[in-house]
Amino acid sequence: xxxxxxxxxxxxxxxxxxxNRMTKDLKQAYLEVFEQRGGVKGLRDWxxxxxxxxxxxxxxxxxxxxxxxxxxxxxxxxxxxxxEPLPLPAEFANKPKELAEKGVE
Numbered sequence: 001x002x003x004x005x006x007x008x009x010x011x012x013x014x015x016x017x018x019x020n021r022m023t024k025d026l027k028q029a030y031l032e033v034f035e036q037r038g039g040v041k042g043l044r045d046w047x048x049x050x051x052x053x054x055x056x057x058x059x060x061x062x063x064x065x066x067x068x069x070x071x072x073x074x075x076x077x078x079x080x081x082x083x084e085p086l087p088l089p090a091e092f093a094n095k096p097k098e099l100a101e102k103g104v105e
């Protein structure tokens with residue numbers, strides 16, 4: 001059986017753009033842990049102690065490319081190519097952890 005382009009073999013299937021149950025459940029689990037770990041303040045504190053990991057995770061959440069349309073109809077295509085951060089030099093790598101262990105914010 002051959003399907004036409006753009007036509008589903010299961011017309012009663014999931015609607016386009018809807019998330020599957022696994023994705024929905026996983027997102028809910030992350031939100032619950034986020035709140036348990038202090039919400040925005042907890043994330044900010046962690047980011048200050050682990051800036052390399054924070055920016056690495058943040059870069060992965062940015063869209064690969066998107067458009068910005070100005071009022072005068074000018075369209076700007078933005079392509080984000082944020083490289084993985086370089087590891088900190090050895091003399092700085094453990095500083096945030098050491099400060100956290102001492103209770104320094």
